Amino acid sequence: MRRRVYVIKDPEVAKLLADETRRQILNKLRHDEHSATDLAKALNRNHSSIVHHLNQLLEAELIEVTREEKVRNMVQPYYRSVSHSFHVAYSLTEALSQDPDYSAWQEEYIDSMLLALNGYGIDVPEERRGEVKALLQTCYLGQKKAYEERITNRTSVPEVSRYVARNTAHILSHIQLTKDQEYMDAVRRLSEIIGEPREDQRG
Numbered sequence: 001m002r003r004r005v006y007v008i009k010d011p012e013v014a015k016l017l018a019d020e021t022r023r024q025i026l027n028k029l030r031h032d033e034h035s036a037t038d039l040a041k042a043l044n045r046n047h048s049s050i051v052h053h054l055n056q057l058l059e060a061e062l063i064e065v066t067r068e069e070k071v072r073n074m075v076q077p078y079y080r081s082v083s084h085s086f087h088v089a090y091s092l093t094e095a096l097s098q099d100p101d102y103s104a105w106q107e108e109y110i111d112s113m114l115l116a117l118n119g120y121g122i123d124v125p126e127e128r129r130g131e132v133k134a135l136l137q138t139c140y141l142g143q144k145k146a147y148e149e150r151i152t153n154r155t156s157v158p159e160v161s162r163y164v165a166r167n168t169a170h171i172l173s174h175i176q177l178t179k180d181q182e183y184m185d186a187v188r189r190l191s192e193i194i195g196e197p198r199e200d201q202r203g
Contacts, residue, residue, distance in 0.1 A: 002081075002082060004165060005083060005084070005166075006082060006086050007088075008087065008089060008092075010060075011092050014088045014096055017088065022053050022057060025057065025063075026057065026062065026081055026086065028042060029079055029080050033066045033078045033080040034078065035069075035076050035077065035078050036050045036051050036077075058079075062086065064080060066079065066080045084162055087147070090141065110133050110136055113140070117132075122195075124194065132190065132193060132194065135186045135190045136190070139183060139186050142180055143173060143183075146174075147169060147173045149173075150172045150173050154169075
């Protein structure tokens, strides 16, 4: 049975996710099985490059071969991810901050969060962008830590959908976060800076 959440605790494995193509491959394989040929066409990438990335993901045990087909006297493997969702352990945050590729990926992620605020009618002044980015990162890491602890401490997996399980974990994480002073301070500061989204942008 596939895992619902895979917590990556090996920094070398986590670094693999810094590459956009590997992230795209994993995203495709979370939903369905694909061959290297399928992935090369879907992602508009060179076949040999896709095979290289697949071999790295296989070695890291993030994907698996589900079946093989013979095509023109050649064996064509099909792949699938070992989990529906991948989560880099919060405990790796400091170690991975020293890796330039991973740091650049995380910086880009926080930049995207800042950009996403525009969709809620929030326009952060240029002089406050650095501060808001730092606060967003504090909130992001706080949520990451709380969610990971809930997933790790789960003692059983009841017969519910992964969406129900995920949302339940999020609720428990929010309860836990109310006890995290650094997180709550960051939320309050963000609220002071960005205020409330416009009424027509909520939801």
